[in-house]
Every structure is written in structure tokens, then in C-alpha cells.
Amino acid sequence: MSAPPRPTPPAIAVPAAFAVALLALPVVGLLQRAPWSTLLERLTSAEILDAIRVSATVSVVAALLCLALGLPLAWILARHEGRTIAVLRILVLLPMVLPPVVGGTALLFALGRRGLFGEWLDRWFGITLPFTTAGAVVAATFVALPFFVTTVESALRDEGPALDEAAALAGASPWQTFVHVTLPSLRGSIAAGVALSWARALGEFGATITFAGSLGGRTRTLPVEAFLALEQDPETAIAVSVLLLAISLSVLAVLRGRWLDR
Numbered sequence: 001m002s003a004p005p006r007p008t009p010p011a012i013a014v015p016a017a018f019a020v021a022l023l024a025l026p027v028v029g030l031l032q033r034a035p036w037s038t039l040l041e042r043l044t045s046a047e048i049l050d051a052i053r054v055s056a057t058v059s060v061v062a063a064l065l066c067l068a069l070g071l072p073l074a075w076i077l078a079r080h081e082g083r084t085i086a087v088l089r090i091l092v093l094l095p096m097v098l099p100p101v102v103g104g105t106a107l108l109f110a111l112g113r114r115g116l117f118g119e120w121l122d123r124w125f126g127i128t129l130p131f132t133t134a135g136a137v138v139a140a141t142f143v144a145l146p147f148f149v150t151t152v153e154s155a156l157r158d159e160g161p162a163l164d165e166a167a168a169l170a171g172a173s174p175w176q177t178f179v180h181v182t183l184p185s186l187r188g189s190i191a192a193g194v195a196l197s198w199a200r201a202l203g204e205f206g207a208t209i210t211f212a213g214s215l216g217g218r219t220r221t222l223p224v225e226a227f228l229a230l231e232q233d234p235e236t237a238i239a240v241s242v243l244l245l246a247i248s249l250s251v252l253a254v255l256r257g258r259w260l261d262r
Contacts, residue, residue: 027245034242035235042239050217051225051240055202057133058221062140063148063198069141070148070193075182077149078156096146100206103142107211111138129211136212136219140201147200148193155189156182192255199251203244 008016035042042048077089095103111118111129121127129135183190205223212219214228226240 030238030241030245034238038235039239039242042236043243045236047216048222048225048236048240051220051222054133054136054217054219055221055223058136058140058208059198059202061137062144062201063194065137065141066145066148066197066201067190067194070145070197071152071190074149074152074156075178078153079161092146092149094146095143100143100204101210104139104207104210107135107139107142107207111135111211131213131215131219133212133218136208136221139207139211140204143204143207144197144200148197151193151196152186152189155186159185195251195254199248202247 043052073088073092077085077092098106108115108130110116111121113119113122113128113130118129121129127134129138202221203223204221205227208219208221209224209227214220214224220228222240222244226237226244229237229240
């Protein structure tokens with residue numbers, strides 16, 4: 001039998017209680033102010049439905065891009081070492097700590113019509129990203145990609161290269177090993193990474209409004225709609241916030257076996 005848990009010292013319990021209060025009170029305050037009687041009506045207005053459609057498109061495409069681009073990058077980070085890999089890891093983590101508005105500004109100067117690469121995209125291919133739905137996808141992918149990469153890289157490191165080495169000894173090519181051994185063993189982590197990156201893309205605000213603007217039906221996502229409604233129609237802003245909160249809680253519920261039961 002395991003020993004009963006020791007009582008928590010007050011010096012630990014008190015600040016922990018304040019931390020819980022800091023995390024819980026904003027959620028309670030939001031739910032307390034929610035216009036429950038008109039919630040459905042507000043969330044089915046034309047403007048909100050447009051924002052839901054834009055958010056769904058942007059977040060799903062961004063999550064798929066995170067999967068396509070992040071899976072090879074996570075494999076490289078997990079299976080190689082050295083200074084170059086250390087620099088790559090810093091680049092992967094940077095959007096997680098970078099202020100979103102700074103990220104949007106950086107995207108604007110890199111991919112805007114007069115940006116470092118955006119000028120050539122416009123001149124050679126006629127592609128303009130700022131203030132378009134594609135630009136909103138790029139902004140969402142920029143901030144969401146680290147969540148996918150870090151989740152899958154962590155799983156690859158925990159797993160180790162033993163299965164890959166065994167497949168190589170059995171005569172499998174690197175590509176066969178990746179497709180038939182590595183990917184099946186990562187199904188759960190890939191799903192978790194996609195869910196996290198989708199949720200992060202859905203909630204993205206700062207980089208989106210800076211790089212893609214707030215054009216109705218094109219780049220005005222749910223977070224942008226909530227921000228714009230906050231001054232003129234606070235109850236609609238709260239209703240949208242409640243919707244986003246419910247989606248976030250749903251993602252955590254889906255991932256409870258991987259994150260919440262630890």
C-alpha cells in the first residue's frame with residue numbers, strides 16, 4: 001500500500017490557491033456575464049456566421065499545413081543533433097514567445113507587397129497575401145506550427161530510434177521506415193498535435209489582424225469579430241468568447257487522456 005499523501009504546507013497551498021483563482025476567476029466572470037437568453041440568436045447572426053466560416057476555413061487549412069510542414073521538421077529535430085538543429089529549434093519555439101503583433105508585423109515586412117519576399121511573389125506569380133484569406137492562413141500557421149512540432153518531436157524523442165533501426169536492419173528504406181513504422185507509432189501524438197495547432201489557429205488574433213486585417217467574409221475571424229464587437233456590442237463579444245471557450249474546453253476534453261490524466 002502506498003503511504004497516505006502528506007499535508008500540503010501552507011507556504012505552498014496559499015500561493016497555489018491564488019494561482020487557481022487567477023486562472024478560474026476570468027472564466028467564471030465571462031460565464032456570469034454571458035447573455036444566455038440570446039446566445040443562440042447572437043451566434044447565428046449574419047456577421048457571426050461569416051466569422052465562423054472564415055475561422056473554420058483558416059483554422060482547418062492552417063492545421064493541415066502544420067501537419068504537412070511540421071511532421072518532417074519534427075522528425076529532423078528529433079533525429080539529429082548539432083548547432084544547426086539548435087538554431088532550428090529556436091526558430092520553431094520563437095512564435096510561442098513572440099508577441100503576436102510583432103509576428104504579424106514581421107510577416108508583413110517579409111510577405112507584404114513590398115516585403116522581402118512578398119514583392120517577388122507579387123511580381124513573378126501575382127500572389128498577394130496581406131489582407132486576404134490566404135494571408136490569414138499564413139498568420140495562423142505561423143503561430144500554430146510550434147504546437148504541432150513540439151508535440152510530435154517530444155513523442156519521437158520519447159520513442160527513440162530503436163524501431164527505426166530495427167526496420168533498417170530488416171532491409172527497409174528510410175522512406176519505408178518512416179511510412180510503415182514511424183507514422184503508425186505516432187498516430188496519437190500526430191492527432192494531438194493537429195488538435196492543438198487547430199485550436200491555436202482558431203484563437204489567433206494579433207498576427208491575423210496585423211497581417212490580414214479584418215475584412216468581413218475574408219479575414220474577420222471569430223477572435224477579430226469579438227474584438228471589434230467589444231466596444232459597440234459587448235454582449236455579442238461575450239457570446240463569441242463563450243463559443244471560443246467551449247471549443248477550447250472541447251479540445252482539452254479530447255486530449256484528456258494525453259494531457260489531463262498525467
